[in-house]
Every structure is written in C-alpha cells, then in structure tokens.
Amino acid sequence: MNYHVNEKGFYGGFGGAYIPEMMYQNIEELREKYLDIMNSATFKTEFAQLLRNYVGRPSPLYYAKRMSAHYKTNIYIKREDLNHTGSHKINNTIGQILIARQLGKTRIIAETGAGQHGVATATVCALFGMKCVVYMGSLDVKRQMPNVLRMKMLGADVIPAESGNKTLKDATNEALRDWINNPLDTHYIIGSVVGPHPYPDMVARLQSVISEEIRWQLKEQTGREKPDYVIACVGGGSNAAGAFYHFLEADEVKLVGAEAAGLGVETGETAATLFVGSPGVLHSSLTMLMQTADGQIIEPYSISAGLDYPGIGPQHAYLHKTHRGIYQPVTDKEAVDAAFKLTKLEGIIPALESAHAFALLERIKFKPSDIVVMNLSGRGDKDMQTYIDLMKHEQTK
Amino acid sequence: MLSVYFSAGHPNLKDTATIICSLAKAGADIVEIGMPFSDPVADGPVIQQSSLRALKNGMSVKVLFEQLEDIRQQTQIPIVLMGYLNPVLQYGIDKFCERCKHVGVDGLILPDLPPEIFNQQYRTTFDKYNLCNILLVPPQTSSERILQLDKWSSGFLYIVAASSTTGAKQSFQPYQVEYFKRLENLKLSNPKLIGFGISSRESFDDACNYANGAIIGSAFVKALEANGEITNIVENFIREIKG
Numbered sequence: 001m002n003y004h005v006n007e008k009g010f011y012g013g014f015g016g017a018y019i020p021e022m023m024y025q026n027i028e029e030l031r032e033k034y035l036d037i038m039n040s041a042t043f044k045t046e047f048a049q050l051l052r053n054y055v056g057r058p059s060p061l062y063y064a065k066r067m068s069a070h071y072k073t074n075i076y077i078k079r080e081d082l083n084h085t086g087s088h089k090i091n092n093t094i095g096q097i098l099i100a101r102q103l104g105k106t107r108i109i110a111e112t113g114a115g116q117h118g119v120a121t122a123t124v125c126a127l128f129g130m131k132c133v134v135y136m137g138s139l140d141v142k143r144q145m146p147n148v149l150r151m152k153m154l155g156a157d158v159i160p161a162e163s164g165n166k167t168l169k170d171a172t173n174e175a176l177r178d179w180i181n182n183p184l185d186t187h188y189i190i191g192s193v194v195g196p197h198p199y200p201d202m203v204a205r206l207q208s209v210i211s212e213e214i215r216w217q218l219k220e221q222t223g224r225e226k227p228d229y230v231i232a233c234v235g236g237g238s239n240a241a242g243a244f245y246h247f248l249e250a251d252e253v254k255l256v257g258a259e260a261a262g263l264g265v266e267t268g269e270t271a272a273t274l275f276v277g278s279p280g281v282l283h284s285s286l287t288m289l290m291q292t293a294d295g296q297i298i299e300p301y302s303i304s305a306g307l308d309y310p311g312i313g314p315q316h317a318y319l320h321k322t323h324r325g326i327y328q329p330v331t332d333k334e335a336v337d338a339a340f341k342l343t344k345l346e347g348i349i350p351a352l353e354s355a356h357a358f359a360l361l362e363r364i365k366f367k368p369s370d371i372v373v374m375n376l377s378g379r380g381d382k383d384m385q386t387y388i389d390l391m392k393h394e395q396t397k
Numbered sequence: 398m399l400s401v402y403f404s405a406g407h408p409n410l411k412d413t414a415t416i417i418c419s420l421a422k423a424g425a426d427i428v429e430i431g432m433p434f435s436d437p438v439a440d441g442p443v444i445q446q447s448s449l450r451a452l453k454n455g456m457s458v459k460v461l462f463e464q465l466e467d468i469r470q471q472t473q474i475p476i477v478l479m480g481y482l483n484p485v486l487q488y489g490i491d492k493f494c495e496r497c498k499h500v501g502v503d504g505l506i507l508p509d510l511p512p513e514i515f516n517q518q519y520r521t522t523f524d525k526y527n528l529c530n531i532l533l534v535p536p537q538t539s540s541e542r543i544l545q546l547d548k549w550s551s552g553f554l555y556i557v558a559a560s561s562t563t564g565a566k567q568s569f570q571p572y573q574v575e576y577f578k579r580l581e582n583l584k585l586s587n588p589k590l591i592g593f594g595i596s597s598r599e600s601f602d603d604a605c606n607y608a609n610g611a612i613i614g615s616a617f618v619k620a621l622e623a624n625g626e627i628t629n630i631v632e633n634f635i636r637e638i639k640g
Contacts, residue, residue, distance in 0.1 A: 022557060025539075
C-alpha cells in the first residue's frame, strides 16, 4: 500500500487543492518547487544545522521507567516538548521559512489556535528578519494571553479573528483571506498537515524528522529500529504525521492517533472529526469534516485549543479509512487525568494536546515485551492556568 | 451589462424572489444569487456578514431551490448561483445540477472548485443539464492560463479586478488598467464582466470601458440592509448605477 500523496495531491480520495483561482499562482509555484527545494543540498544542510544548533535536536527518546512499570510494558517518550518554543511546531516553521526565502517571499502569515504555531512562526521570522502576521481567534487571544505576548515580543502582529466561533478555524479563514489579498510578497506558513496540496505532504516531510530520530534512537537503546506502537495526538495531525512517517510502510508497527472527544463524541461538544464527521471540503482540502447535513461547518469543542479544529489532515482521513492508522477519541477528563499521571510518575508536565495521547495507555492492552513510543508533542507551560484551576477544584471538593 | 449579487436569505429568509424580480424590473441584466456558507474564504466582511445572517435565518441549498420553484413564471432574467463547493457536494452534484435546470438557473460560479477538477469530474454533469460554469480570472494570472480559463469557462468570464477578497475599493490602479488592457489584447471568446470592488456609478462606468460589463456585490448587499421596501431600495440602487 502507498500511504503518501499521489501526483495529483490526493491520499486515496482525500486531499487535493480546492483553491480559488486567486490562490492558483502561489499554490502552483509551491507545488512545483517544494520538493526540489527540500531535496537541495543547501536546504538540507541549513535545515539540519538549525534543527541541531537552534532547536536543540535530536530531541531525547526517554525510557519512562516508572510509567513502564505502571502499565507493565516498555514506554519510550519522544521529547518534542524540549524543543525551542516548547513543541514540535518549530520543525515545520524552520523548514517553511527556508522554503519561503528560496521563493523570494519577504512577508510571513500564519494561523494559530493555542498559540504554539504562532510562537514558532514569530520565532523563525525574528530569526530571519521577516515581517510576521499571525491570525488568532479572538476567543483564543483571551484564553492564551501568555503566547500572544510572546508573539508580540518576537515582533509579530497578532490580529484577532472576529468571525465564527473566534477560534482556530476562523483564524485559518482570515489567514487565507490575507493570502488572497497579498499574492506577491507573502508566504503562508500553515501549522499543520491541512490545507491545499502540497501543504499536507510538505508539513509531514518537515515533521518526519521525529520518526527518523525515533528509528535510530530506538536502535541505539533497544537494538530494534521499529517499535510495536507509535502513539500521538491528532488535531490537524502534524505531530502524528511526523511520528508515523517512517513507519507507514512497516505494517507491524501499530500507528495510533488520539482525537479530542471533548465532553464525549455523543454529546456534540467534541472535536473527534473521524467519529462524527463525513467527507467534505474545507480550507481547500477534501477531508473528514464536522458538518451539518447542509454542508455547513460545525464548530468543534475541546479543552485543548490546539485540537479544537473541525477537520483533520487528509492523510489521517486516509489512514483511518484504510485501517492503517488506529484512531481513538479521548475526552477532556481522560486527557487531564493522563496529564497529572505523567507529571506524578515521570516529572513531566505535558501540553493538554499531548496528554490526549497518553490517555490511550489506559485503554490499550500491551504485552510486557512491547515497545511503545509516545510522542510528547509539547510542554504544559501554556496550560498551567487550566491545571491550577483543576487542582483548586480538586481541593475544594 | 450589469450583474448584481445578493446573498440568498439576507436580509430576510423570504426576500429571494422579491429581490430577483425587483432587479429585473429595475434594469439589471444578470442576477447572481449567493448560496451562504459558514466559511466564505474568498469574501470580505460585508458578504461574510450577510452569509452568516442568511444561515441564521435558515437559508440552505434546499430552501433556495424551493424559493426558486416558480421564478421562471415571474422573470426571464439570467440567473447564476454562486457559492462554495461544500454545500453543493453535500446536496449531491447530480441532484444539484438537475434542480438548477428544473428551476431555470443558467449558470454557476463556484470559486473553490478548480477548473482542473471541474473538467475531470463534473463537466459532463454540467453539460447534461445545460449549465454554464463561470470561471474567475485574477490579475496575477499569466496570459497562457487566461487563455486556458477562457476555453474552459462558459457564459462569461468573471474578471477579478483586484488581488483581493470581495468588497469596495478605490478607483482602478495603474496595474489594474494594464491588466484590463492585457485581457482586451488576448481577444477572449467569452464576454468579460469585471467584479470585486465595483460599488458606484463611477466604478461601474469605468469597468464598462474595459469589459462587457461589471458585477456589483458587497455594495448592493449593504444597501439591502437599509430600512424600507425592498422594491424601492433595489430601484434606487440600480438607477444610481445605471442612470
């Protein structure tokens, strides 16, 4: 089976570039050049150097001893939370700004939900001296003030998106509108494996450094290149796409994605796209979407702003359909419990997004000999207020 | 030629037929009916707001077809439906085209349906029901691609005046005039209507110097929000533009 994008930009029936003609030139240019740029020696050298010296890669693959004992198996944690800016997002923004520079662009735009991708974009713009505009839902601006201030300190203009539910979907709409209005000097750094082809493939390739490292680190530590499981959270799905990438063709490696179920898939207050969605076109891609029978997009809900998206990357829709990937919905409560458990057992406070992946450890029956790689996509600093409120709530009960 | 756009279901759910007939009577040449979508990425603030309001009022593809059921007994003005792909996909392309033909719709503008995908997957269905597929041509388009779009489009070509989302703009910049002249020199087979940013008599006249006509959207949608009889608002608006 081939799980990668075909020459027309599709994964099975999912993906494509459903763009208005106003975006044709930019997308066409990117589609024509992204592989050549990424395969060039200059790009490879510069990307590798920046990942090592600036981001701090390779990120550790850490054998979680106490957690392994608790779940009676072998758990390795891929520490993307230790990257500069606190999550895997920087792998993509470093790569894309190098591509943007090669294309002669001088202005960068981005969307952000929790602010992690916005911070990672503002960071590389500071690093390369490029103008940066970040669109963020006005509700998220209020919820994630520390990240807003970080972006501002880094020199980015943060523009609140006032349409819709004022969250990630609406920020993405505004970023697309900006690109339509600024077709010449601007590159849009999309933060996940979503949007029109070639974005899902380009972002997955840039994030694939995660699984590339897992392979040699695991070999070094266990003698085996391939784990039995790779488990990651999925909103748009970029950290999962990166963690799965080099194992896609290895059928013996189970690829598991945790979707945000919010209050539960049956409640309607959810972001578990694969479980409540159906195929449709949003943000220029044909993928699984939360939508009404009339084709209007339904606003998602999750405790974690980074998973609060009504769609999912087309590759994940395809992996789900073909059963190559196993996807499971995880509720707010399960994710929070998992976050506290990881903190107590290993001394690592995870981002709420990443905690969704750890919740699956409760559900899956592992063998004592299994090797399980958990992708810890981000750190929990940005979620401290939520955690503090939860602890207060616990105490007053 | 003057083509006028409004969002179906805005300002009120049941205004559709009244607006169409008033436009025809007042002297518009083509009517473009917007099918509202929750995430209209190619539209500026005015049409975003009208789409949202229309959805809140209960507008949908299904309701719109019900409202258009008898429209051909009232007017013969050419009718074009404009909207985003997803609501059409969910309704079902074949059923959608069949309904268009049934109620007397002449053409479609679906900005996020790229012509390559249209040619491959939907052209035969459109042809079967005799529907025009009207394509957009933005200013940064290469001459080679413009010629292709002209070949693939039918009805007319929607000339996007500025590199932008919809909404009112200042008078034409030199780069726009240059672009319009480039289009003239290409001797295209479709009629050309200039849209995006046309809002007044002045900009309409100006656009008509370079094309077969122009399209007014946001300015009309805004005008409809004023107090008063729809018929009067429409009549005054068209008189203002066409004299």
